[in-house]
Amino acid sequence: MRPLPEVPSAAAPAGVEQSGAALVEHYPRLVRLGYLVLPPSLGCHRRVLTAHALAQRALLSGRGAGCGVEDGVPPLRRSADAVVVVDPSYAYVRGRVLRGALEAGRPLRRVRVAPLLPLVWGLRLFPHSGGSDELALEQALSALSAPARAACVLRGLERLPDAEVRRVLAAAGAADPHAALAEAEGVSAPYALLDSPEFDPCSLQARPPDLLRRRQHAKAAVAAVAALLVCGALLGLPGNGWAGNGWGRGTLPVSPYSRNAAAEQALDPGALHRVSATFWRRSPRTDFTSWPTRGDRAKDTRLLRRALTVWARPDGAVRASATPRTPVGPPMGAPQLLYAGEVDRATVVLFYDGLRIVRYAEPRDASPAGGVALDFARVDGADMASAGALIAGRTRDRVRYLTAPWVHAVSVRNLLAPGSAPRPLGRTPDGVTAALTSPATAGSCRAWDAIELRDGSATRLMTDLGELAPARLTSGPPSAAHDVSGRAERDSWARTACLLPSVRSHGVRSVNSWQYADQLLPEDNGSAHWLCTRAETWRGTGSRVLAQFQAVSAPSVATGGPPGAVAARAEDTPACGMRDPRVLAGVLWKSHGGRWYVLAAGSEQFASLTTSGGVEGRSDSRLLAVPARAGDRARLNGTLTDGSRVGALR
Helix, strand or coil, X not given: CCCCCEECCCCCCCCHHHHHHHHHHCHHHHHHHHHHHCCHHHCHHHHHHHHHHHHHCXXXXXXXXXXXXXXXXXXXXXCCCCEEEECHHHHHHHHHXXXXXXXXXXXCCCCCCCCCCCCCCCCEEEECCCCHHHHHHHHXXXXXXXXXXXXXXXXXXXXXXXXXXXXHHHHCCCCXXXXXXXXXXXXXXXXXXXXXXXXXXXXXXXXXXXXXXXXXXXXXXXXXXXXXHHHHHHHCCCCCXXXXXXXXXXXXXXXXXXXXXXXXXXXXXXXXXXXXXXXXXXXXXXXXXXCCCECCCCCCXXXXXXXXXXXXXXXXXXXXXXXXXXXCXXXXXXXXXEEEEEECCEEEEEEECCCEEEEEEEECCCCHHHCCEEEEEECCCCCCCCCCEEEEEECXXXXXXXXXXXXXXXXXXXXXXXXXXXXXXXXXXXXXXXXXXXXXXXXXXXXXXXXXXXXXXXXXXXXXXXXXCCEEEEECCHHHCEECCCHHHHHHHHCCHHHHHHHCCCCEEEEEEEEEEEEECHHHCCEXXXXXXXXXXXXXXXXXXXXXXXXXXXXXXXXXXXCCEEEEEEECCCECCCCECCCEEEEEEECCCCCEEEEEEECCCEEEEXXXXXXXEEECCCEEEEXXXXXXXXXXXXXXXXXXXXXXXX
8 A cells, every 4th residue: 555645734725625535545545544443343345334434525524625634633644753744634524435434433421313315235345354353453452442442543544643643533523532542552563454355445345235134125025015005095085094074174183192092002101010928939921021110110100100101202302222123113002010219310111111221310319411321222032041140230330120020149250360269249129230331332351341141040141232132142053052161161261252233232032152163273282162152132123143263372360261263253144153054164273483474264064175276185084284385365165064065154
């Protein structure tokens, strides 16, 4: 990538035409910068499209012609012997891209609308895969906060000095540029890797999505359009849906709440479904339907009426959020009241309508100036294991849970310290836990506090991923997934936990991680574990799969070793799950002696493996190790025991 043009320090502020020319000239660099700073939880396809959208909208999001350089910050870059000023047009566009990428990494306050352009139909796009060094850098960047990722990229890709990095971050809206730089110091990978094709969103590979599901969606869309046309024709008949006796006399339509008994009941606090404290003991179902009504404000009619009204008719001042594909409409009838009470500095009401958990929160003094929040989470099909807790309150970096009535005890376990004993976590008589640090909002992965829920039959491990319903963590092959137990399984999760941010705020119901192969490493370098980690969602679609390569490290009393390297990832695939438990992945690995190898492993369904392309090799087993060179690219395929050929996870 050629160096940026340098101009005298007395350059004037950039105009729209000059900024447009800089955008066209340095478009690949700007898109790469946006791609590296965007949160990895978006997934490769969305990161690629969002990075292009940020670059293309950099001028549209500005303040018009004559706008200053990076919002008034003079852009500097260090050359071999002096500090010089970078082209202000480029610096302005870079600042807009950086600001947009940082805003995308902040916690959701409202339901956001994806950019309209660029738009890709019928394909999934992702950059070319890199080697183990690139994978290690990708993992290190994903563990950083968005400002720290930006600091790392400005240092390595833009080659800015630290003082200039702080100024650029401040102009882009970073709250604490000094802390971002300090956090970026933890990345030890060479900055030259940022120029790798692994991080080039302008050089892409394309794969089709789930074609069967797309066909089903097309049929459903045709049926929905037909139904809409029929409904429109019926609404156009005289005397239906209008007040008065005539057709089209200019009168306003009558509110559906004045004509629909179920809708009227949904707004009546007296009609709320309440459950007794002991019903769960005799209930035929052990899920959210058997949760009792709890909280010291459960009889506060005014509070409940406010909550129901905001749910039915939220205005523009309501801060709303929802898990992906969760309906945000009003209740279809009287919902079940789970909790109403004070949590930290807010008054919280939790409802359940059979499909969703809805959380209403307002300031304790009920002041409209403080604003209210309305959160939706889909929880249909919950059972005893997945209905063990909900998020009752969330502050900046702290969280409180509301536990199910059948939970006997709650403790906190740091997943990164598998050898340490869990810490007891206190609860109020209503089941609200004491506050603990939430890993979902942490800027780094130095600890990962999950909760252990003990009931009469099991001890279950759950973690906060930024939503109302915590995700259940399990171990074992898909056909026999079970709750995490024993040191070996906790060691495995200790090296997997820092990958969980990739499924944060994705509507995840459970995450299962299991070891599908062991491999002896070449040159007597020990052994490695191959793991597959699959996140299932409440909605059924959007599952995410990661294949991990974990080289066995020296045993430790407290920790499980360094995080695993992501060998492959995929989305919306049955691989590594109940329907299709097979998985195949490979990495480019460097031995202690400095030699490179292509390593690959398949699950027990594979009989042989082959590599082609940059590296040729074959193995008559489900493990493969082939000598290679740095930067080699290989195409990995496998033959199943039934003779059919399949490719690697992607």
